[in-house]
Amino acid sequence: MFKKIFFYFFILTISITVAQTPTDYLSADFHKERRAILRGKMTKNSMAVIFSNPIRNRANDVDYVFHQDPNFYYLTGFREPNAVLVVFSENQTDANGNTYNEILYVPKRDARFEMWNGKRLGVEGAKSALGFTMAKTSEEFATDAIDFKSFENVYIFKFSDDYRNSLGDNGEVYDLVTAFKDQSEYHKIKIEHPNVEYIHKAIANVPDAKLEEIAKGLSKNIDKYPELKEDTFIKAYISADTDALRKELKQKIKLNLNKRETNIDLKFLPTILAEMREVKTPEELKLLTKAIRISAVGQIEVMKAMKPNMSETEIQGIHEFVYKKYGAEYEGYPSIVGAGNNGCVLHYIENNKTKLGNDLVLMDLGAEYRGYTADVTRTIPANGKFSPEQKAIYELVLKAQDAGIRVCKPGNQFWQPGEQTKQVINEGLAALGIISAPSEKHTYFPHGTSHHIGLDVHDPGTYGAFRENMVITVEPGIYIPEGSPCDKKWWGIAVRIEDDILITKNGPVNLSAEAPRTVESIEKMMAKKSILNDFLLPDLD
Incomplete structure (x- = not known):
């Protein structure tokens, strides 16, 4: 019983x-x-x-x-x-x-x-x-x-x-x-090393006029990649001393890429699911928009609560508390909170600096709500006011981001926001004297500008032309680590601004615009009283 x-x-x-x-x-x-x-x-x-x-x-x-x-x-x-x-x-x-x-x-x-x-x-x-x-x-x-x-x-x-x-x-x-x-x-199934497969595809698709150029490039770099040295086709291609031989090998590599010894296909699903997932349905957009708005509110609450004596971990905790308060199950990816020079580490997740001081704080975080992940970054001054140098870099990144967002329209190519942002940043860095000319090579903006978001923070996609109801990020940044070849006054400044952009027939819609992104609006928000000001815990030391 x-x-x-x-x-x-x-x-x-x-x-x-x-x-x-x-x-x-x-x-x-x-x-x-x-x-x-x-x-x-x-x-x-x-x-x-x-x-x-x-x-x-x-x-x-x-x-x-x-x-x-x-x-x-x-x-x-x-x-x-x-x-x-x-x-x-x-x-x-x-x-x-x-x-x-x-x-x-x-x-x-x-x-x-x-x-x-x-x-x-x-x-x-x-x-x-x-x-x-x-x-x-x-x-x-x-x-x-x-x-x-x-x-x-x-x-x-x-x-x-x-x-x-x-x-x-x-x-x-x-x-x-x-x-x-x-x-x-x-x-x-014969599963090739990803680098070998990549080189095979590159050789198979290279114009005949560039066959020798590819061979020379491979010859210079092959010692860095042992897996390439072990591949029969690549070794033969590097050793070939005439274009006739290279063309012959190109055809053999093409045939090898298309050769089937089994009915198992590893390429179909990643390709088809990428095509399907890159365009969101209304049902998906509702959940993704909520994840983004939750993340934007997290940025707002941190702006009001931030003080120079806080730690990176504490800032992370406030963001994630807001996520949980709204019922978000997870963070979409490990939270990044980097103060000062830590912000120059692109995927910095230690978040263990104990005092923010007067540094800029780069905060790249996103809530995951019902499976859908936001990706929102704001960079703000821990003391509530941008210094002249911090403001100059911040406004340059913001100008670049605005330029990138403007081209997020159906029919434009996925690489266009990156092209726009890099041009603005290079011209701006030169004007500030950080680089000598816009054409100078540098590592102050070392990453791409956009990616899809959805069920993954880096959602799969074809990365071709923009289509209506895609949601992508636009996230330019400038990172000037200590010891950089420029005036010391710029050292330790890291700024990234990232927003989640819906592609529509009427132009781009910034789904994360709720979180302030101009110098004036950030400083104004940081001057507001936080509900966490009176949240004091006992001293355990």
């Missing part, structure tokens, strides 16, 4: 908990439509096999908080580990005469597991909540023995190397991937 009472109490508790969870995730219809679009792009007699992310270990018996693979989530809405999605180009028929064109394999329900780790959807939940007509347990993926070899194309993503084998559980991603490799033609 006690066991029955405990079981019913446990189920009731789970039901109450579920009723209080967020309800504004993407709809099951959204994911179903994504799968239909993917299916429509697949060749006849083909299938796609897509695996969820694995659980990754943090230390000893503690794992990292699980985060679903964005492509898997995009196609399924499933947020749990140890699952597989199989999509078929045409209808299949099972032994009972049922037709289906997709299967979602998910972990089975287990009351004891759920007592420790929370409710899982299971097979029935995958059907009722996610809209799959055919769902099975993860363990059945191996025993179903799908005849992968009978399909013309089997589309997969390249596998990671960090799948853990915990033993005793046949439904882990490790086991699922192993089963697929054993039952398919995976062993026939």
